[in-house]
Amino acid sequence: FQLFIGWEGVGIMSFLLIGWWYGRTDANTAALQAILYNRIGDIGFIMAMAWFLFNTNTWDLQQIFMLDPNLTNLPLLGLLLAATGKSAQFGLHPWLPSAMEGPTPVSALLHSSTMVVAGVFLLIRFHPLMENNKTIQSLTLCLGAITTLFTAICALTQNDIKKIIAFSTSSQLGLMIVTMGINQPYLAFLHICTHAFFKAMLFMCSGSIIHSLNDEQDIRKMGGLFNAMPFTTTSLIIGSLALTGIPFLTGFYSKDLIIETANTSYTNAWALLMTLIATSLTAVYSTRIIFFALLGQPRFLPLTSINENSPFLINSIKRLLIGSIFAGFFISN
Amino acid sequence: MLKIIIPTIMLMPLTWLSKKNMIWINTTTYSLLISLISLSLLNQPSNNSLNFSLMFFSDPLSAPLLVLTTWLLPLMLMASQHHLSKEPLIRKKLYITMLTMLQTFLIMTFTATELISFYILFEATLVPTLIIITRWGNQTERLNAGLYFLFYTLMGSLPLLVALISIQNLTGSLNFLLIQYWNQALPDSWSNIFLWLACMMAFMVKMPLYGLHLWLPKAHVEAPIAGSMVLAAILLKLGGYGMLRITTMLNPQTSFMAYPFLMLSLWGMIMTSSICLRQTDLKSLIAYSSVSHMALVIVAVLIQTPWSYMGATALMIAHGLTSSMLFCLANSNYERTHSRTMILARGLQTLLPLMAAWWLLASLTNLALPPSINLIGELFVVMSSFSWSNITIILMGANITITALYSLYMLITTQRGKYTHHINNIKPSFTRENALMALHMTPLLLLSLNPKIILGFTY
Numbered sequence: 001f002q003l004f005i006g007w008e009g010v011g012i013m014s015f016l017l018i019g020w021w022y023g024r025t026d027a028n029t030a031a032l033q034a035i036l037y038n039r040i041g042d043i044g045f046i047m048a049m050a051w052f053l054f055n056t057n058t059w060d061l062q063q064i065f066m067l068d069p070n071l072t073n074l075p076l077l078g079l080l081l082a083a084t085g086k087s088a089q090f091g092l093h094p095w096l097p098s099a100m101e102g103p104t105p106v107s108a109l110l111h112s113s114t115m116v117v118a119g120v121f122l123l124i125r126f127h128p129l130m131e132n133n134k135t136i137q138s139l140t141l142c143l144g145a146i147t148t149l150f151t152a153i154c155a156l157t158q159n160d161i162k163k164i165i166a167f168s169t170s171s172q173l174g175l176m177i178v179t180m181g182i183n184q185p186y187l188a189f190l191h192i193c194t195h196a197f198f199k200a201m202l203f204m205c206s207g208s209i210i211h212s213l214n215d216e217q218d219i220r221k222m223g224g225l226f227n228a229m230p231f232t233t234t235s236l237i238i239g240s241l242a243l244t245g246i247p248f249l250t251g252f253y254s255k256d257l258i259i260e261t262a263n264t265s266y267t268n269a270w271a272l273l274m275t276l277i278a279t280s281l282t283a284v285y286s287t288r289i290i291f292f293a294l295l296g297q298p299r300f301l302p303l304t305s306i307n308e309n310s311p312f313l314i315n316s317i318k319r320l321l322i323g324s325i326f327a328g329f330f331i332s333n
Numbered sequence: 334m335l336k337i338i339i340p341t342i343m344l345m346p347l348t349w350l351s352k353k354n355m356i357w358i359n360t361t362t363y364s365l366l367i368s369l370i371s372l373s374l375l376n377q378p379s380n381n382s383l384n385f386s387l388m389f390f391s392d393p394l395s396a397p398l399l400v401l402t403t404w405l406l407p408l409m410l411m412a413s414q415h416h417l418s419k420e421p422l423i424r425k426k427l428y429i430t431m432l433t434m435l436q437t438f439l440i441m442t443f444t445a446t447e448l449i450s451f452y453i454l455f456e457a458t459l460v461p462t463l464i465i466i467t468r469w470g471n472q473t474e475r476l477n478a479g480l481y482f483l484f485y486t487l488m489g490s491l492p493l494l495v496a497l498i499s500i501q502n503l504t505g506s507l508n509f510l511l512i513q514y515w516n517q518a519l520p521d522s523w524s525n526i527f528l529w530l531a532c533m534m535a536f537m538v539k540m541p542l543y544g545l546h547l548w549l550p551k552a553h554v555e556a557p558i559a560g561s562m563v564l565a566a567i568l569l570k571l572g573g574y575g576m577l578r579i580t581t582m583l584n585p586q587t588s589f590m591a592y593p594f595l596m597l598s599l600w601g602m603i604m605t606s607s608i609c610l611r612q613t614d615l616k617s618l619i620a621y622s623s624v625s626h627m628a629l630v631i632v633a634v635l636i637q638t639p640w641s642y643m644g645a646t647a648l649m650i651a652h653g654l655t656s657s658m659l660f661c662l663a664n665s666n667y668e669r670t671h672s673r674t675m676i677l678a679r680g681l682q683t684l685l686p687l688m689a690a691w692w693l694l695a696s697l698t699n700l701a702l703p704p705s706i707n708l709i710g711e712l713f714v715v716m717s718s719f720s721w722s723n724i725t726i727i728l729m730g731a732n733i734t735i736t737a738l739y740s741l742y743m744l745i746t747t748q749r750g751k752y753t754h755h756i757n758n759i760k761p762s763f764t765r766e767n768a769l770m771a772l773h774m775t776p777l778l779l780l781s782l783n784p785k786i787i788l789g790f791t792y
Contacts, residue, residue: 005703012702015741028749032741039737043730046712050719050726074723 001059003122004045007086010118011038014099014110030098037095041085041119048078065128072129076136079126080143087119087173090147096170097154100162104207117192120176127185138268141181145271145278148174152281156288161206161219164289168243169199171278178275179258182265191254194328198242201320205236208313209293219289224298231314233294235321240286242324245279253328255279337403340367341437348429353422357414360429361407364436368403395443397650397787398574402439402567404776405657406432409559411769412661415668416557417469428469432559435461439567443574448497451578452490455535455571459486462560462568470555478551485548489538492531499528529590532579539572540627542594543601553620554673558664561616565623565660566653573627573649576634577642577789591635598635599728602628606735610742615663615675618743619656622699625736626652633714636721644713646789651698651707651777658695658773662688665766666747669759675743678759680752688762689748691770698777700740701733706780706787 015031051074052059056067083089088096099110123130123140130136148171155167172195179188209232213222226233245255259279262272344360344367351359409432417425435458442454459482467479538545553561605625612618626648633645663673665688670678682689701707711733718725780787 001703008703008708012697028745032738032745035737035741036734039734040730043726043733046715046730046733047719047726049712050716053716054720 001049003125004049007045007082007118007122008042010110011035011042011086014038027101030095030101033098034095037088037092038085040092041082044078044081044085045122046078048075048082051075051078061125072133073135076126076130076133077139079122080136080140083119083123083177084143085119086122087117087177088147088170089119089143089174089177090150091143093147093151093170097163097166100160100166104162104203104210117173117176117196120173120180120188120192123177123180124185124189127180127183130180131183137181137183139181140177141268141271144174144177144179144181145268145274146174147171147177148278149274149281152278152285155285156281159218159220161209161222161289161293162203164219164285165199165202165206168202168282168285171282172199172243174278175255175258175275178262178271181271182262184258184261187254187258187261190331191258193331194242194254197320197323197327198239201235201317201324202239202243204313204317204320205232205239208232208317209236219292221299222293223296224294226294228298231317235317236294237290238321238324240290243286244283253331337367337371337399338437338440340370341403341433341440344433344436345430348426348433356422356425356429357410360433361410364403364406364410368400368407371400371403394577394646394789395574397646397789398567398570399440399443401570401650401653402436402443404772405562405566405653406436408657408661408769408772409562411765411772412562412664413557413559414765415763428465428559431461431465432563435465435563439571442571448579449501451575452494452497455575456487456490458568458571459483462564465560466552466556469557469560471557472555474551475555478548478555481548482552485538485545486535489545490535493535496528496531526590533576533590533594536572536576536579537594537631539575540569540631541572541624542631543597543604543624543628546601546605546624549624550617550620553623553660554614554616558660561660561664562657565619565656569623569627570649570653573630573634573645576631577645580634580637595632595635598628598631599725601625602632602732603728603735606732606739609739610735613675614673615666615743615747616660616673618675618739619659619663622659622736622739623652623656625732626656629711629714629732632718632725636717638717638720640713640720641717643788644710644717646710647706647784647787648710648714650780650787651705651710654773654777655695655698655707658691658770658777659699661766661769661773662692662695665762675746677753679746680749682748683752684759685762687767688770691767691774692744692748694774695770696740696744700737704781705777706784709781709784709788 012035015035049059052064056064058064085092102110130140151167151170151174155164155171158164158167172191176188176191176195179185179191209222209225209229212229242252245252245259247256259276262275340363344363347359347363348356410429413428413432417428420428438454438458438461442451442458445451445454463479463483466482467475470478538548541549553564556564602625605621605628609618609621609625612621630645630648630652633641633648666678666681667673672678681692698705698707701711715726715729715733718729
């Protein structure tokens with residue numbers, strides 16, 4: 001029950017924060033859209049709660065695991081629906097790109113690291129029940145695989161920097177769901193932690209770029225920032241490298257482990273193929289961001305005052321940068 | 334119980350004898366004091382009822398409703414101050430007298446021991462409400478609204494009179510306390526089916542059930558603010574209260590008689606919620622949302638499980654406070670723009686941020702955000718309907734989604750977006766209005782901390 005309170009609470013906070021600039025109609029519709037998809041997922045949550053109450057007489061996780069009910073198809077399906085809604089899996093995903101109407105720190109916090117992983121977190125919490133249910137595992141696997149491939153392909157064709165990062169978040173979430181599908185809750189949790197670092201940093205860097213270019217979000221109109229904003233450039237490149245899982249940066253520790261486990265486990269070959277293709281696509285769209293935003297000749301108006309002077313921004317990116325590089329090492333050892 | 338009834342009756346001479354500039358102050362203060370007395374009733378030491386006399390009693394089901402009724406009277410008086418400010422003194426006093434009379438009848442109804450006295454007072458509450466709607470409503474449709482209101486309810490409740498008299502003949506008494514012990518299963522026969530129908534139809538109309546709900550949007554929309562508040566908050570709950578009381582006597586027919594009404598309620602929930610999405614009239618939206626919430630209560634009562642009764646009572650109290658608050662908010666809009674169309678007063682968050690905060694809180698509780706008591710009520714009802722039949726969860730889930738959508742749609746349309754260009758001469762929020770909203774919200778939030786009080790007699 002407490003989970004549900006928090007669950008709904010973040011949904012509403014998401015609504016309020018996406019609609020922060022409430023004078024803007026797009027922001028309001030995006031906020032409403034977020035609530036709609038979240039609520040559909042909540043139906044699944046409530047169904048699972050109802051089933052648990054009716055069959056195991058409790059909402060307490062310890063008691064549910066002790067009782068270990070059979071035939072857990074229905075509640076786990078409900079929880080999967082909840083995770084789909086909250087974590088923007090395929091089918092209930094459109095709200096995440098629209099949520100980019102909110103301010104960048106909001107996107108950095110909610111929609112990359114903490115809130116969207118609530119869905120995955122829910123599945124991790126219930127993994128003792130999922131271990132015994134092959135059907136649900138296959139379903140999560142396929143759902144995650146479709147999501148990561150679909151959103152990675154979408155990310156390839158986007159022109160708005162925040163939307164690319166949003167789709168990349170969605171793709172990584174799909175990867176986490178795939179990890180749940182191959183019965184590795186601990187790896188999924190590890191990926192949640194490591195992904196939080198570099199995704200939040202990517203969002204903050206993009207926020208810095210957008211702000212210094214006077215609210216320009218289209219990457220076709222950026223370029224040549226390599227020399228003009230060195231710190232942001234550095235962090236952006238490191239973040240993208242970590243995202244693709246370059247060895248010894250943070251992403252490697254979680255992402256590579258996931259891919260290895262998926263390869264060596266007895267699993268759905270088609271889902272595996274999807275995941276591998278999606279992983280290679282992460283490298284593609286990350287490079288796309290770097291290429292368009294940083295390299296080449298400047299394509300923006302010449303009179304913008306590009307600066308990295310705000311200490312708040314730089315400090316926060318600095319901390320996330322250190323985390324992106326070292327966190328994986330520290331967490332795994 | 335006389336401690337509450339006699340002061341309420343005395344409020345009437347108070348209004349007629351007060352000086353011109355003291356009528357509002359006097360009545361509001363004394364009605365607040367009366368509500369404090371009724372709070373002591375909430376202290377129920379056991380599951381049996383607290384008996385005060387042969388005629389009045391209170392038990393964990395009626396006590397919260399009673400407190401809600403007495404709490405709402407000062408709020409109604411506060412809300413009506415503005416639109417009555419230009420009326421002559423005698424009419425102001427008449428209005429307050431009507432409200433007080435209604436209040437007395439309501440208090441007596443909720444605490445009645447005998448079903449016939451319950452019925453008489455149930456009908457009696459119609460009269461002051463009708464006068465309030467038709468005399469002080471704002472549009473010409475109020476006459477039509479009054480007609481619909483009166484005749485729908487009367488048509489529904491006349492069979493109830495017949496049924497009650499026949500039960501009196503059969504069992505010798507209609508006293509609640511005794512009926513608990515004399516209860517026998519009704520044999521299965523045609524006349525008993527009609528008896529069931531006769532008993533339930535009055536409350537179904539009052540609730541209202543989806544097919545019989547046409548009086549509600551009219552009455553709510555045309556009534557002045559105090560009328561809307563009391564209608565939404567209390568009068569609908571009379572139906573729920575009656576159903577909760579009378580279903581104890583009606584087994585076992587309920588197991589098969591309830592099906593058509595359950596289907597109508599489940600479907601009606603979704604239909605009325607969907608209508609809310611397309612409304613242009615603010616009060617109409619809130620009225621239809623009331624129908625939707627009450628349909629949940631009907632489902633809960635007809636399923637007859639302990640959890641569902643808890644959910645029904647919690648939902649009734651929660652919805653009373655929330656709907657009343659939403660109507661007050663809509664009225665504050667109406668007083669400024671003199672129109673109920675939603676899009677005429679948008680972008681209010683820029684101009685009246687505190688009022689926007691109240692709008693936000695009201696909308697959030699309307700869509701049943703945890704841990705408010707609205708959620709507790711809805712959750713219990715959903716749980717029990719799941720246990721009754723697994724498939725109902727789909728409909729309930731759809732209703733929850735649509736409720737969230739229209740609540741937030743209402744919020745966004747009135748608060749967000751760019752404000753209209755003709756809005757720059759609206760008056761800022763009065764302290765009275767802010768106090769009104771705060772007084773609505775505070776019980777709601779406090780009850781979230783201890784919902785035991787309102788969970789009714791099956792806790």
